[in-house]
Amino acid sequence: MGDRYYSTSTAFLEALAEAGVRYMFANLGSDHPGLIEALAQARAEGRQAELPELIVCPHETVALSAAHAYAAVSGEPQAVLVHVDSGTQNLGGAVGNASRGRAPVLIFAGSAPYTIEGELPGSRNEFIHWIQDVHDQRGILRNYTKYDNEIRTGRNVKQLVYRALQIARSEPAGPVYLVGPREVMEEQIEPCTPDPGQYTPVAPGALSPDVTAEIARAMARARHPLIVTGYLGRDTAAVAELVALCELLAIPVIESAPSHVNFPADHPMHCGYQWTTTDQNPLLAEADVILVVDCDVPWIHVTSKPSPDAEIYCVDIDPLKSQMPMWHIPARRFAAAGSRLALGQIAAFVQDNDLVDAAVVTQRRADVTAVHDAQRAARDQRERQGSGMITPQYLTACVRDALAGDDALFLTEAITNYPVVAEHLRASRPGSLIGSGGGSLGWAGGGAIGAKLAAPERTVVCLVGDGSYLFGVPSSAQWVARRYGTPALTVIFNNRGWNAPKQSALAVHPKGAAAQADDFNVSFEPAADLPGIAHAAGGAYAVNVSDPAELPQALKDALAVVHDGRSAVVAAHLPGV
DSSP: OTTOOOBHHHHHHHHHHHTTOOEEEEOOOTTOHHHHHHHHHHHHTTOGGGSOEEEEOSSHHHHHHHHHHHHHHHSOOEEEEEOHHHHHHHTTHHHHHHHHTTOOEEEEEEEOOSOSSSSSTTOOOSTHHHHTOOSOSGGGSTTTOSEEEEOOOGGGHHHHHHHHHHHHHSSSOOOEEEEEEHHHHTOBOOOOOOOGGGOOOOOOOOOOHHHHHHHHHHHHHOSSEEEEESSGGGSHHHHHHHHHHHHHHTOOEEEESOSBOOSOTTSTTEEEEESSOSSOOHHHHHOSEEEEESOSOSOBTTTBOOOTTOEEEEEESSTTOTTSSSOOOOOSEEEEOOHHHHHHHHHHHHHHTTOOOHHHHHHHHHHHHHHHHHHHHHHHHHTSOOSSSOOHHHHHHHHHHHTTTSOEEEEEEOGGGHHHHHHHHOOOSTTSEEOOSSSOSOHHHHHHHHHHHHOTTSEEEEEEEHHHHHHTOHHHHHHHHHHHTOOOEEEEEEOSBOHHHHHHHHHHOTTSHHHHHTOOSOBOOSOOOHHHHHHHHHOOEEEEEOOGGGHHHHHHHHHHHHHTTOOEEEEEEOOOO
């Protein structure tokens, strides 16, 4: 080998690049000397372009959220480097978001050295190596990862990386986790060149002919068909297939807890959104045939559900939700298939077998369009400027108007204002709005970094609650954005408290002691200067707005700053919780 330094760490970094990973979002520690040296060697030899670029992230939530959003925007997996058990734990809810959001991400952590007397390079030489030695480090993430393994030798490290990413990318996609002790990552090895092309993700599946025929005939004969979806828009090309089927048969669409643009909001067949509902959805109750496609929570069983006589079909990349211990819908068929292929198959069968009843479809199209138009008119009324207070509806409309004509990419983490953002932003272009897909707050701050790296030509806009903003470690996120030139506009729906726990308590105890005394322990008073955090840590343009009349200009000024390459944070003061 001569004098060249080539170790397991070198091969690991090469494998990431060969598998298509462009960025490593990293929080380094005492377990990473091999990686640090390999990167320095590559720079010294002018080979740094052959390896992924390392993005320093002072907090692991920011690192994984950035990788998650990059993968969501680009479709390409990225890597996260964290520090042994402590960094793994500090990933916190971000790994749950990556799991539920079906984000292909490779997480790597070192582990405590396994020699203590200098037997091998990398042996224990710091007190912390004993403190961080745990029984089952990989078990920390096993509830959320598709695959985990330990690198035991550098001689097959590339194959392990390729396999991990193959599993991460195969649907349902998700995070994977590798660990490697210092001794193994320091191991001197001969370069090897296995073929990463042999580790491609599993191709998307199609419906069988009999299932295609059954679903197509049911949808065609239905008087009140309905499609419910939640994350079909992960594959932006699938949206066009859904539109084509809905136009063919005049089928209304409901987006249930959507994390993507699944169907154009301005299309006349779009009939609304639902999250945690308290009232029965009339379209859901009326439907005689329902196709649930790529949706985790198609309805809330105790408050809004289909008729017991409805024929239900479930087509999904993950139709049984095997990672959700309690999940069921009363479907006649469950089919594992890629939605883009499946919807095209159904539409083709309807057309090839002349199943369209023109008179029924024409009347239904008029009826559904009337529902869509009525919903739009009601929302327009709610957007109007109130008496001295900024409402969530007005705020979202102002953001929408400010970004009109801009190729904007919205990240939504507005929580109790999720429905408001969906209804009033009116996102219609596939890929123009994404959410984490998970249940842990703090995703959007780091997500904006990954989204901007994946789409540097687009204006990235985060719509977040004040709680979400704080969970996202804004001091770290804004610093990273400044260092790596990923400016974004963050708009905070600042109601100065946690509204979600309050609403949950009221739903279970509507007349309880907490409701009677307005005693929910959710207030963030005295109010913090949330934009000020971004200014201090990342040099962001920072402004608080409480006057509705001043909001449009504040957003215009903030966008001008973002277009000039600097982040901006606007906190709109809403009525308090």
